Amino acid sequence: MNIIPIISPLIFLALLGFVIAKKSWLSEQQLAGLIKATFAIFIPAFLFYRMATADLDSQLNIHLFSSFYLPVLICFALGFIVNHFWHSEHKKNKAASAVFALGSSYSNNVIVGLPVLLLLIGDKALPIIFLIVTFHSAMLFALTSAIASTQAQSSQTKNSWLTFIKQTLSNPLIVAILSGLAINKLGITLPDVISKSLQFLGQPAIPLALISLGASIAKYDIRGERKFIALASAIKLLVLPSLVYFTATYLFKLELLVVQVLVILSACPTGVNAYLLAQLHQVHRKAVASTVVASTVASVFTLPLWMYWLNLA
Numbered sequence: 453m454n455i456i457p458i459i460s461p462l463i464f465l466a467l468l469g470f471v472i473a474k475k476s477w478l479s480e481q482q483l484a485g486l487i488k489a490t491f492a493i494f495i496p497a498f499l500f501y502r503m504a505t506a507d508l509d510s511q512l513n514i515h516l517f518s519s520f521y522l523p524v525l526i527c528f529a530l531g532f533i534v535n536h537f538w539h540s541e542h543k544k545n546k547a548a549s550a551v552f553a554l555g556s557s558y559s560n561n562v563i564v565g566l567p568v569l570l571l572l573i574g575d576k577a578l579p580i581i582f583l584i585v586t587f588h589s590a591m592l593f594a595l596t597s598a599i600a601s602t603q604a605q606s607s608q609t610k611n612s613w614l615t616f617i618k619q620t621l622s623n624p625l626i627v628a629i630l631s632g633l634a635i636n637k638l639g640i641t642l643p644d645v646i647s648k649s650l651q652f653l654g655q656p657a658i659p660l661a662l663i664s665l666g667a668s669i670a671k672y673d674i675r676g677e678r679k680f681i682a683l684a685s686a687i688k689l690l691v692l693p694s695l696v697y698f699t700a701t702y703l704f705k706l707e708l709l710v711v712q713v714l715v716i717l718s719a720c721p722t723g724v725n726a727y728l729l730a731q732l733h734q735v736h737r738k739a740v741a742s743t744v745v746a747s748t749v750a751s752v753f754t755l756p757l758w759m760y761w762l763n764l765a
Contacts, residue, residue, distance in 0.1 A: 456756075458571045462564075463752060465659055469666025483667055490660040495562065496628035498654030499582075503632025504642060506579045515704040520584055520714050521591070523695030524557050527687050528595065531556030534683060547600035548735040552680070554596045555730075555740040556687040560723035560748070561585050562625060563665045567658045568755065569716055572764050573709070580713040586629050593729060600733045668724050669748055672741040681739060684722070685747040689754045693719035697761075712762045719758045721747035 472478055478486065531553035536544060539552070559565065562585060569577040621627075635642070642650070696718040700711040722744050730740040 465662035466666035469663035470670045473667040473670035487664045490664045492624045494657040496624040497650050498657035500628040500632040501650035504635040519700035527557040527692045528553045547733045550596045550599035551730050551736045555743045556684040558726045559720040563661045564720040565717045577713045669745045677739050681742045684743045721751040
Protein backbone atom coordinates (compact mmCIF):
# COMPACT_ATOMS: atom_id res chain seq x y z
CA MET A 453 0.00 0.00 0.00
CA ASN A 454 1.38 3.42 -0.99
CA ILE A 455 0.87 5.89 1.85
CA ILE A 456 1.17 9.12 -0.14
CA PRO A 457 -2.06 8.70 -2.17
CA ILE A 458 -3.91 7.84 1.04
CA ILE A 459 -2.84 10.78 3.20
CA SER A 460 -2.60 13.36 0.39
CA PRO A 461 -6.36 14.15 0.42
CA LEU A 462 -6.22 14.64 4.19
CA ILE A 463 -3.26 17.02 3.90
CA PHE A 464 -4.95 18.85 1.02
CA LEU A 465 -8.15 19.44 3.01
CA ALA A 466 -6.20 20.72 6.03
CA LEU A 467 -4.15 23.01 3.77
CA LEU A 468 -7.37 24.22 2.16
CA GLY A 469 -8.69 25.22 5.57
CA PHE A 470 -5.39 26.94 6.36
CA VAL A 471 -5.49 28.93 3.10
CA ILE A 472 -9.17 29.82 3.55
CA ALA A 473 -8.35 31.33 6.94
CA LYS A 474 -5.09 33.02 5.95
CA LYS A 475 -6.48 34.53 2.72
CA SER A 476 -9.81 35.46 4.35
CA TRP A 477 -11.81 33.69 1.63
CA LEU A 478 -14.44 33.42 4.33
CA SER A 479 -14.97 36.12 6.92
CA GLU A 480 -14.13 35.36 10.54
CA GLN A 481 -17.85 35.08 11.30
CA GLN A 482 -18.46 32.71 8.38
CA LEU A 483 -15.47 30.57 9.32
CA ALA A 484 -16.52 30.49 12.97
CA GLY A 485 -20.01 29.42 11.88
CA LEU A 486 -18.58 26.64 9.69
CA ILE A 487 -16.36 25.34 12.49
CA LYS A 488 -19.22 25.53 15.00
CA ALA A 489 -21.56 23.61 12.69
CA THR A 490 -18.85 21.01 12.07
CA PHE A 491 -18.27 20.30 15.77
CA ALA A 492 -21.86 20.83 16.94
CA ILE A 493 -23.75 18.95 14.19
CA PHE A 494 -21.79 16.98 11.60
CA ILE A 495 -19.07 15.30 13.69
CA PRO A 496 -21.48 14.49 16.58
CA ALA A 497 -23.91 12.92 14.09
CA PHE A 498 -21.06 10.83 12.63
CA LEU A 499 -19.76 9.77 16.06
CA PHE A 500 -23.21 9.01 17.48
CA TYR A 501 -24.26 6.81 14.55
CA ARG A 502 -20.95 4.95 14.34
CA MET A 503 -20.85 4.44 18.12
CA ALA A 504 -24.47 3.27 18.27
CA THR A 505 -23.93 0.69 15.53
CA ALA A 506 -20.34 -0.45 16.26
CA ASP A 507 -19.43 -3.94 17.47
CA LEU A 508 -17.85 -2.95 20.77
CA ASP A 509 -17.99 -6.24 22.66
CA SER A 510 -15.39 -7.93 20.47
CA GLN A 511 -12.68 -5.40 21.43
CA LEU A 512 -13.54 -4.46 25.02
CA ASN A 513 -10.77 -5.57 27.39
CA ILE A 514 -8.51 -4.06 30.02
CA HIS A 515 -5.33 -4.84 28.07
CA LEU A 516 -6.43 -2.57 25.23
CA PHE A 517 -6.99 0.35 27.61
CA SER A 518 -3.76 -0.33 29.49
CA SER A 519 -1.71 -0.51 26.30
CA PHE A 520 -2.80 3.01 25.37
CA TYR A 521 -3.39 4.84 28.64
CA LEU A 522 -0.37 3.58 30.59
CA PRO A 523 2.02 5.22 28.05
CA VAL A 524 -0.22 8.31 27.96
CA LEU A 525 0.13 8.70 31.73
CA ILE A 526 3.89 8.12 31.51
CA CYS A 527 4.24 10.86 28.87
CA PHE A 528 1.98 13.15 30.90
CA ALA A 529 4.29 12.61 33.88
CA LEU A 530 7.35 13.18 31.69
CA GLY A 531 5.96 16.48 30.39
CA PHE A 532 5.07 17.53 33.94
CA ILE A 533 8.60 16.77 35.20
CA VAL A 534 10.26 18.63 32.31
CA ASN A 535 8.28 21.80 33.00
CA HIS A 536 8.32 21.50 36.79
CA PHE A 537 12.09 21.25 37.12
CA TRP A 538 13.57 22.91 34.03
CA HIS A 539 11.26 25.63 32.71
CA SER A 540 12.85 29.02 33.45
CA GLU A 541 9.59 30.94 33.96
CA HIS A 542 7.10 28.32 35.16
CA LYS A 543 9.38 26.09 37.25
CA LYS A 544 7.57 24.61 40.30
CA ASN A 545 4.25 25.90 38.93
CA LYS A 546 1.85 22.94 39.12
CA ALA A 547 -0.79 24.48 36.87
CA ALA A 548 1.76 25.31 34.16
CA SER A 549 3.38 21.88 34.48
CA ALA A 550 0.00 20.14 34.15
CA VAL A 551 -0.94 22.15 31.06
CA PHE A 552 2.48 21.50 29.48
CA ALA A 553 2.04 17.80 30.28
CA LEU A 554 -1.34 17.84 28.53
CA GLY A 555 0.25 19.35 25.43
CA SER A 556 2.81 16.52 25.48
CA SER A 557 0.28 13.67 25.74
CA TYR A 558 -3.14 14.68 24.35
CA SER A 559 -3.83 13.31 20.85
CA ASN A 560 -5.99 14.78 18.10
CA ASN A 561 -7.75 11.45 17.66
CA VAL A 562 -11.06 12.60 16.18
CA ILE A 563 -9.85 15.08 13.56
CA VAL A 564 -6.60 13.34 12.55
CA GLY A 565 -6.62 9.77 13.85
CA LEU A 566 -10.15 8.87 12.76
CA PRO A 567 -9.85 9.83 9.06
CA VAL A 568 -6.33 8.40 8.76
CA LEU A 569 -7.37 5.04 10.21
CA LEU A 570 -10.59 4.89 8.18
CA LEU A 571 -8.55 5.31 5.01
CA LEU A 572 -5.79 2.92 6.09
CA ILE A 573 -7.79 0.15 7.79
CA GLY A 574 -11.48 0.88 7.27
CA ASP A 575 -14.45 0.28 9.55
CA LYS A 576 -12.61 -2.52 11.39
CA ALA A 577 -10.73 0.19 13.28
CA LEU A 578 -13.86 1.98 14.53
CA PRO A 579 -14.64 -0.06 17.67
CA ILE A 580 -11.08 0.38 18.92
CA ILE A 581 -11.06 4.09 18.09
CA PHE A 582 -14.33 4.69 19.93
CA LEU A 583 -13.24 2.76 23.01
CA ILE A 584 -10.16 5.00 23.25
CA VAL A 585 -11.84 8.29 22.33
CA THR A 586 -14.68 7.76 24.82
CA PHE A 587 -12.38 8.35 27.81
CA HIS A 588 -9.49 10.25 26.23
CA SER A 589 -10.50 13.89 26.69
CA ALA A 590 -12.39 13.39 29.95
CA MET A 591 -9.49 11.57 31.64
CA LEU A 592 -6.68 13.91 30.57
CA PHE A 593 -8.70 17.09 31.08
CA ALA A 594 -9.78 15.92 34.55
CA LEU A 595 -6.19 15.03 35.47
CA THR A 596 -4.90 18.39 34.24
CA SER A 597 -7.60 20.34 36.07
CA ALA A 598 -7.13 18.31 39.26
CA ILE A 599 -3.40 19.07 39.39
CA ALA A 600 -3.84 22.71 38.38
CA SER A 601 -6.52 23.24 41.01
CA THR A 602 -4.14 22.27 43.84
CA GLN A 603 -2.30 25.54 43.28
CA ALA A 604 -5.34 27.80 42.93
CA GLN A 605 -7.23 29.56 45.70
CA SER A 606 -10.28 27.67 46.98
CA SER A 607 -12.71 29.94 45.09
CA GLN A 608 -10.62 29.64 41.93
CA THR A 609 -10.51 25.86 42.36
CA LYS A 610 -14.29 25.68 42.62
CA ASN A 611 -14.79 27.88 39.56
CA SER A 612 -12.18 25.90 37.61
CA TRP A 613 -13.88 22.59 38.36
CA LEU A 614 -17.35 23.98 37.64
CA THR A 615 -16.12 25.31 34.30
CA PHE A 616 -14.45 22.00 33.48
CA ILE A 617 -17.55 19.95 34.35
CA LYS A 618 -19.82 22.30 32.42
CA GLN A 619 -17.57 22.22 29.35
CA THR A 620 -17.27 18.43 29.51
CA LEU A 621 -21.00 17.75 29.88
CA SER A 622 -21.89 20.28 27.17
CA ASN A 623 -19.22 19.12 24.69
CA PRO A 624 -21.19 17.81 21.67
CA LEU A 625 -18.50 15.24 20.83
CA ILE A 626 -18.52 13.72 24.32
CA VAL A 627 -22.32 13.82 24.47
CA ALA A 628 -22.54 12.10 21.07
CA ILE A 629 -20.07 9.37 22.03
CA LEU A 630 -21.67 8.64 25.41
CA SER A 631 -25.19 8.70 23.93
CA GLY A 632 -24.14 6.36 21.14
CA LEU A 633 -22.48 4.09 23.70
CA ALA A 634 -25.70 3.97 25.73
CA ILE A 635 -27.77 3.12 22.63
CA ASN A 636 -25.25 0.43 21.70
CA LYS A 637 -25.07 -1.25 25.12
CA LEU A 638 -28.87 -1.11 25.59
CA GLY A 639 -29.31 -2.93 22.29
CA ILE A 640 -31.61 -0.26 20.86
CA THR A 641 -32.07 -0.31 17.08
CA LEU A 642 -32.34 3.14 15.54
CA PRO A 643 -35.44 3.76 13.38
CA ASP A 644 -34.63 3.73 9.68
CA VAL A 645 -35.44 7.41 9.16
CA ILE A 646 -33.12 8.44 12.03
CA SER A 647 -30.40 6.06 10.90
CA LYS A 648 -30.38 7.38 7.33
CA SER A 649 -30.59 11.00 8.48
CA LEU A 650 -27.57 10.51 10.74
CA GLN A 651 -25.65 8.89 7.90
CA PHE A 652 -26.38 11.87 5.63
CA LEU A 653 -25.36 14.33 8.35
CA GLY A 654 -22.18 12.38 9.04
CA GLN A 655 -20.96 12.25 5.44
CA PRO A 656 -19.32 15.72 5.39
CA ALA A 657 -17.94 15.32 8.94
CA ILE A 658 -14.41 14.18 8.09
CA PRO A 659 -13.73 16.69 5.26
CA LEU A 660 -15.12 19.56 7.32
CA ALA A 661 -13.13 18.46 10.38
CA LEU A 662 -9.89 18.57 8.40
CA ILE A 663 -10.74 21.96 6.89
CA SER A 664 -11.55 23.20 10.40
CA LEU A 665 -8.20 21.88 11.66
CA GLY A 666 -6.33 23.85 9.01
CA ALA A 667 -8.36 26.97 9.72
CA SER A 668 -7.80 26.62 13.47
CA ILE A 669 -4.01 26.32 13.34
CA ALA A 670 -3.89 29.30 10.95
CA LYS A 671 -4.79 31.46 13.95
CA TYR A 672 -1.64 30.45 15.82
CA ASP A 673 2.06 30.61 15.11
CA ILE A 674 5.18 29.28 16.78
CA ARG A 675 6.34 31.93 19.23
CA GLY A 676 9.00 31.72 21.94
CA GLU A 677 10.01 28.74 24.07
CA ARG A 678 10.96 26.83 20.93
CA LYS A 679 13.08 24.34 22.85
CA PHE A 680 10.12 23.34 25.03
CA ILE A 681 7.71 23.35 22.06
CA ALA A 682 10.05 20.99 20.21
CA LEU A 683 10.39 18.81 23.31
CA ALA A 684 6.62 18.58 23.82
CA SER A 685 6.16 17.71 20.13
CA ALA A 686 8.88 15.04 20.32
CA ILE A 687 7.28 13.44 23.38
CA LYS A 688 3.91 13.48 21.64
CA LEU A 689 4.94 12.23 18.19
CA LEU A 690 7.84 9.90 19.01
CA VAL A 691 8.00 8.87 22.66
CA LEU A 692 4.28 8.21 23.19
CA PRO A 693 3.74 5.98 20.12
CA SER A 694 6.99 4.13 20.88
CA LEU A 695 5.73 3.31 24.37
CA VAL A 696 2.29 2.32 23.05
CA TYR A 697 3.94 0.01 20.51
CA PHE A 698 5.99 -1.61 23.27
CA THR A 699 3.09 -2.12 25.69
CA ALA A 700 0.66 -3.33 23.02
CA THR A 701 3.15 -5.64 21.28
CA TYR A 702 5.37 -7.02 24.04
CA LEU A 703 3.65 -6.37 27.36
CA PHE A 704 0.05 -7.26 26.50
CA LYS A 705 0.68 -9.08 23.17
CA LEU A 706 -2.36 -7.65 21.38
CA GLU A 707 -3.25 -8.62 17.83
CA LEU A 708 -1.69 -6.65 14.97
CA LEU A 709 -4.85 -4.72 14.05
CA VAL A 710 -5.22 -3.40 17.60
CA VAL A 711 -1.52 -2.48 17.78
CA GLN A 712 -1.77 -0.58 14.50
CA VAL A 713 -4.81 1.41 15.61
CA LEU A 714 -3.43 2.25 19.06
CA VAL A 715 -0.04 3.37 17.74
CA ILE A 716 -1.53 5.58 15.00
CA LEU A 717 -3.89 7.18 17.53
CA SER A 718 -0.99 7.87 19.89
CA ALA A 719 1.13 9.24 17.01
CA CYS A 720 -1.42 11.94 16.16
CA PRO A 721 -0.46 15.57 16.84
CA THR A 722 -1.52 17.49 19.93
CA GLY A 723 -5.25 18.20 19.89
CA VAL A 724 -6.53 21.76 19.56
CA ASN A 725 -8.65 21.29 22.70
CA ALA A 726 -5.46 21.31 24.80
CA TYR A 727 -5.38 25.05 24.13
CA LEU A 728 -8.80 25.39 25.79
CA LEU A 729 -7.33 24.05 29.04
CA ALA A 730 -4.40 26.45 28.72
CA GLN A 731 -6.90 29.29 28.37
CA LEU A 732 -8.96 28.01 31.29
CA HIS A 733 -5.96 27.95 33.64
CA GLN A 734 -4.30 31.04 32.10
CA VAL A 735 -0.88 29.41 31.65
CA HIS A 736 1.25 28.27 28.70
CA ARG A 737 -1.26 29.55 26.15
CA LYS A 738 1.40 30.47 23.58
CA ALA A 739 3.40 27.30 24.22
CA VAL A 740 0.42 24.96 23.85
CA ALA A 741 -0.91 26.79 20.78
CA SER A 742 2.56 26.59 19.25
CA THR A 743 2.82 22.89 20.14
CA VAL A 744 -0.48 22.25 18.33
CA VAL A 745 0.92 23.91 15.20
CA ALA A 746 4.40 22.37 15.41
CA SER A 747 3.19 18.83 16.11
CA THR A 748 0.53 19.04 13.39
CA VAL A 749 3.10 20.11 10.79
CA ALA A 750 5.66 17.56 12.00
CA SER A 751 3.07 14.74 11.96
CA VAL A 752 2.91 15.05 8.17
CA PHE A 753 6.37 13.44 8.26
CA THR A 754 6.21 11.28 11.41
CA LEU A 755 2.83 9.61 10.77
CA PRO A 756 4.01 8.03 7.49
CA LEU A 757 7.07 6.69 9.33
CA TRP A 758 4.81 4.97 11.87
CA MET A 759 2.65 3.63 9.05
CA TYR A 760 5.71 2.04 7.45
CA TRP A 761 6.84 0.64 10.80
CA LEU A 762 3.41 -0.93 11.35
CA ASN A 763 3.33 -2.50 7.88
CA LEU A 764 0.49 -0.22 6.82
CA ALA A 765 2.47 0.71 3.72
